[in-house]
Amino acid sequence: MTPVFSHGDLRLYLLSLLDEGPRHGYDIMQALSDRTGGTYTPSAGTIYPRLAKLEEEGLVTKTVDGRKTVYEITAAGRAEVASRAGDLEGIEADLADSVRLIADEVRGSVREAMKSLRADLAAAARDERADARTTAPADDARARSREQLHAADAAINEFRARVRSDLRSHVARGGELAASTVGDLARSLDEAARNVTRALNG
Incomplete structure (x- = not known):
C-alpha cells in the first residue's frame, strides 16, 4: 500500500526536507524512502523536475559541488513551509498510517x-x-x-x-x-x- 502524495503534497514535502538543511538529489530521494518506511521510493524522473520547478519559483537554489548538485531552500521557501505547517502535519500523519x-x-x-x-x-x-x-x-x-x-x-x-x-x-x-x-x-x-x-x- 504505497502512499500516494496528493497534488502539491510532494512539493511541500520536498521543501520541508530542504528546510532541514541543504541536500543533493540522491540524498533527497533516500530521505523520502527513509521517512516513509520504504513505502515510497521516488525516481530521479519524479524528483528532479519538481526541484527545477521549485527553483523557478524562487523557493530553492542549487549549486554544483564536485559531481553533485546541492539544493538549498531560500527565505521564500522557508516562509511557505512555515505558513503550511498544518498541511505538513497532515501529510506526515497519512504517511505514518x-x-x-x-x-x-x-x-x-x-x-x-x-x-x-x-x-x-x-x-x-x-x-x-x-x-x-x-x-x-x-x-x-x-x-x-x-x-x-x-x-x-x-x-x-x-x-x-x-x-x-x-x-x-x-x-x-x-x-x-x-x-x-x-x-x-x-x-x-x-x-x-x-x-x-x-x-x-x-
Whole structure:
C-alpha cells in the first residue's frame, strides 16, 4: 500500500526536507524512502523536475559541488513551509498510517500462511498414526510413511516458496520489512515445529 502524495503534497514535502538543511538529489530521494518506511521510493524522473520547478519559483537554489548538485531552500521557501505547517502535519500523519497498514498486512499474511501449514502438518501426522495402527505388513506401513513424508515436504516447500515470494515482492516494491515482522515469523515457525513434534510423539 504505497502512499500516494496528493497534488502539491510532494512539493511541500520536498521543501520541508530542504528546510532541514541543504541536500543533493540522491540524498533527497533516500530521505523520502527513509521517512516513509520504504513505502515510497521516488525516481530521479519524479524528483528532479519538481526541484527545477521549485527553483523557478524562487523557493530553492542549487549549486554544483564536485559531481553533485546541492539544493538549498531560500527565505521564500522557508516562509511557505512555515505558513503550511498544518498541511505538513497532515501529510506526515497519512504517511505514518500507510507504514502501519503495510506492516499489519505482512504480519497477517505470515499468520495465515502459518495457520495453513500447521493444519496440513497436523493432518499428515494424524494420517501417519492411523496408518501405523493398521494390520498391514511392516513394508506397507513404511511405504505409507514415506508417502506422508513426501506430502509433508511438499507442504513445507510450498509454504516456504509462498512466503519468500510475498516477502521479496513486498521489499522489491519498496516496502519496509520490519524486524517485528521477521520476529513474528520466527516465533510462528518455532511454534509449528513444536506442534509437529507433539503430534508425532502423541
